[in-house]
Amino acid sequence: MKIRFFIPLAVGLLAGCSQAPKPDTISQYPASAKVDTVDTYFGAEVPDPYRWMENDTTKAVGDWVTAQNEVTFSYLNNINYREAIRKRLLELNDYEKLSAPFRRGEYYYFYKNTGLQNQSVLYRKKGEQGEAEVFLDPNTFSKDGTTTMRGLSFSKDGSLLAFQIAKGGADRAEAVVIRTSDKSLVEDTIRNMKQSGISWKGNDGYYINRFVEGLKSNLAAKNEYQQLYYHKLGTSPAQDKVVFGDKQKRRFVGGYLTEDERFLVITASESTTGNELFVQDLSTPDSKILPVKTGFESDQFVMGNDGSKLIINTNLNAPNSKVVWVDAANPSFENWKDLIPETENSLNTSTGGGKIFARYLVDVKTQVKQYDLNGKLEREVELPGIGTAGGFGGWSDDKELYYTFTSFTYPPTIFKYNISSGKSEEYRRPDVKFNPEDYETKQVFYTSKDGTKIPMFIVHKKGIELNGKNPTWLYAYGGFSISLTPSFSTSRIVWLENGGVFAQPNLRGGGEYGEEWHLAGTKMKKQNVFDDFIAAGEYLVKEKYTSSEYLAINGGSNGGLLVGAVMAQRPDLAKVAVPQVGVMDMLRYHKFTIGAAWATDYGTSEDSKEMFEYLKAYSPVHALKPGVNYPATLVTTADHDDRVVPAHSFKFAATLQEMNAGTNPMLIRIDVNSAHGSSNITKGIDLVADYYSFAWYNMGVVPPLAKKDL
Numbered sequence: 001m002k003i004r005f006f007i008p009l010a011v012g013l014l015a016g017c018s019q020a021p022k023p024d025t026i027s028q029y030p031a032s033a034k035v036d037t038v039d040t041y042f043g044a045e046v047p048d049p050y051r052w053m054e055n056d057t058t059k060a061v062g063d064w065v066t067a068q069n070e071v072t073f074s075y076l077n078n079i080n081y082r083e084a085i086r087k088r089l090l091e092l093n094d095y096e097k098l099s100a101p102f103r104r105g106e107y108y109y110f111y112k113n114t115g116l117q118n119q120s121v122l123y124r125k126k127g128e129q130g131e132a133e134v135f136l137d138p139n140t141f142s143k144d145g146t147t148t149m150r151g152l153s154f155s156k157d158g159s160l161l162a163f164q165i166a167k168g169g170a171d172r173a174e175a176v177v178i179r180t181s182d183k184s185l186v187e188d189t190i191r192n193m194k195q196s197g198i199s200w201k202g203n204d205g206y207y208i209n210r211f212v213e214g215l216k217s218n219l220a221a222k223n224e225y226q227q228l229y230y231h232k233l234g235t236s237p238a239q240d241k242v243v244f245g246d247k248q249k250r251r252f253v254g255g256y257l258t259e260d261e262r263f264l265v266i267t268a269s270e271s272t273t274g275n276e277l278f279v280q281d282l283s284t285p286d287s288k289i290l291p292v293k294t295g296f297e298s299d300q301f302v303m304g305n306d307g308s309k310l311i312i313n314t315n316l317n318a319p320n321s322k323v324v325w326v327d328a329a330n331p332s333f334e335n336w337k338d339l340i341p342e343t344e345n346s347l348n349t350s351t352g353g354g355k356i357f358a359r360y361l362v363d364v365k366t367q368v369k370q371y372d373l374n375g376k377l378e379r380e381v382e383l384p385g386i387g388t389a390g391g392f393g394g395w396s397d398d399k400e401l402y403y404t405f406t407s408f409t410y411p412p413t414i415f416k417y418n419i420s421s422g423k424s425e426e427y428r429r430p431d432v433k434f435n436p437e438d439y440e441t442k443q444v445f446y447t448s449k450d451g452t453k454i455p456m457f458i459v460h461k462k463g464i465e466l467n468g469k470n471p472t473w474l475y476a477y478g479g480f481s482i483s484l485t486p487s488f489s490t491s492r493i494v495w496l497e498n499g500g501v502f503a504q505p506n507l508r509g510g511g512e513y514g515e516e517w518h519l520a521g522t523k524m525k526k527q528n529v530f531d532d533f534i535a536a537g538e539y540l541v542k543e544k545y546t547s548s549e550y551l552a553i554n555g556g557s558n559g560g561l562l563v564g565a566v567m568a569q570r571p572d573l574a575k576v577a578v579p580q581v582g583v584m585d586m587l588r589y590h591k592f593t594i595g596a597a598w599a600t601d602y603g604t605s606e607d608s609k610e611m612f613e614y615l616k617a618y619s620p621v622h623a624l625k626p627g628v629n630y631p632a633t634l635v636t637t638a639d640h641d642d643r644v645v646p647a648h649s650f651k652f653a654a655t656l657q658e659m660n661a662g663t664n665p666m667l668i669r670i671d672v673n674s675a676h677g678s679s680n681i682t683k684g685i686d687l688v689a690d691y692y693s694f695a696w697y698n699m700g701v702v703p704p705l706a707k708k709d710l
Helices: 059-077 082-093 490-497 514-519 527-542 558-569 595-602 609-618 647-659 681-699 704-709
Strands: 038-041 044-047 102-104 107-113 121-126 133-136 148-154 160-166 173-179 185-193 198-201 205-211 226-232 241-244 252-257 263-269 276-281 289-293 300-306 309-314 322-327 337-340 346-352 355-362 365-372 377-381 388-391 400-407 410-418 424-428 439-447 453-461 472-475 500-505 551-556 576-580 632-638 666-671
Touching: 038 609, 044 609, 059 647, 059 666, 059 681, 082 490, 082 681, 082 704, 148 173, 148 198, 160 185, 160 198, 185 205, 198 252, 205 252, 241 252, 241 263, 263 300, 276 300, 289 300, 289 309, 300 346, 309 346, 322 346, 337 355, 365 388, 439 527, 453 490, 453 527, 472 527, 490 500, 490 681, 500 527, 527 551, 527 558, 551 558, 551 681, 558 576, 558 609, 576 681, 632 647, 632 681, 647 666, 666 681
Parallel strands: 226 252, 472 500, 472 551, 551 576, 576 632, 632 666
Antiparallel strands: 038 044, 102 107, 107 121, 121 133, 148 160, 160 173, 173 185, 198 205, 205 226, 226 241, 252 263, 263 276, 276 289, 300 309, 309 322, 322 337, 346 355, 355 365, 365 377, 388 400, 400 410, 410 424, 439 453, 453 500
């Protein structure tokens, strides 16, 4: 349920900031009708007065959305420096952005954005030194630039490409197959794709996973039970052969081939944690699909193979993960042998150039080691500094690989890595209008409620005065084993250069310290995540970075749940709350889209009386109480979000507007033609401008950039 969107980052120094007039109060919110819906859980009756908002295609919901947006944008339009913030965001984002190149057939492909293009364009060049040409431009897919392209899948020789197209950035997508030589269409549109991938077998066909019952037109409809099919090119999808999933229904099924196309690897899972693993040797006619690991208590995947030797990454009996090998003829986990043993640091892996690259998280900072296929350590890769490195993947015959390195004040820079010598050379550095020498990053370890030490990164201008008056943006996630590592955000510069502090704690529930860290923030331990976040805010106040009057809390998706729960439990902690596309109704989240897959992190209201009571106690929609002065709140969602349905945010906003006793604004911003994240750059910039404007305005601060326009 991880999200990738414009993440507004920190705030900082108040130096140069002046006081703004106090925000206007909102005299009346749009009416939110109530219904007499009551659910019974283990004998307890729970009203759900805004149940009607779940039917988000009805006229009643449409009218409510329109009315709420009118109030919200009327409020935002009255912030006289909002446009100045937006202009500065446009200036900072207007630079060339490139992805690391990847080789397919004779060509090297890469993404490029000239600056403010709504979608990045796919280019290619013949050989590394060839002349770059536009290959696919998703900006031409729709008039407003909100149709996105993803899921590229090339045949091994690079002659065929399947790519997915999603309207409004939604999870569900369609795909087409083209010839790369002339971009001519090979097949009609492949429909009903969601959480789906394509893996080619030669040029004759491909493996594809789809939901058995297809996808209903309602974006909120529950998605369950996939099967893996083999599709022969040029035939009807109705003729696709079921490869796996026909006898036992599993929520998610996926398949991919090893580089030599000898082995079909099949994964099956019920949720976001734990998967089964199977393998089929396609070099032997009519070979059976063999189980490698059944059950869902661990995560594992086949990284690659060396002949009949399968190389597997797993956290079975190794919470920080390790690498094992096994003969494909007898692949059951009882026969696994350690290749790269578990260490005290969380591990992720990739392969390229006939090597294994082990990426460790050492106190949330990347360390990379290069091993041969027998598990022999060859070297530690020297990185440009302390931060986050990603990449190190490629074909087995590659001599060089590419990776990207970034940190909070280090724009994402592409490096070319020589596998034989271990030397890195800078390949592309973005020309961002930003001087990293003006800022500093520190990592601190603070104590949570139960005594656990939690790491947190803090970024701000050099020379900050710890006077308790620095506007501070506290961002976190805390779930699904997702690690928040140091990364650069162009949009964050606006907050930092105007005297802001950005703080990013690594809460339990994430993957920063392996599976034990993850599990310590799940189900009946979810309160640990909220306690960790609250303790982060308290640390920032105690150390005088800020005070509650200058603190904004933010998170998206599972992080939106985090913000909703924390503001309900500690409404005094922060002045501003920005819960983004949050999971707000914890009693019903599993009834929509892929929500049931999140049960291993959350549990469900149907599991037991104890689990129901635990969920209800922190569920943001249910935890709000009348007569409380809640922080100034800007709830955000979008009409095409088919991951966390908008009804979560609708219910939460309506309840906030009903319950809040103070004069702080309780607003909801519903984007159009966007989904779980902004569907294009323009929308993303608009969203960040609104976040920052709302936060500064409610803190009573005029940022320095606005003075010349006032």
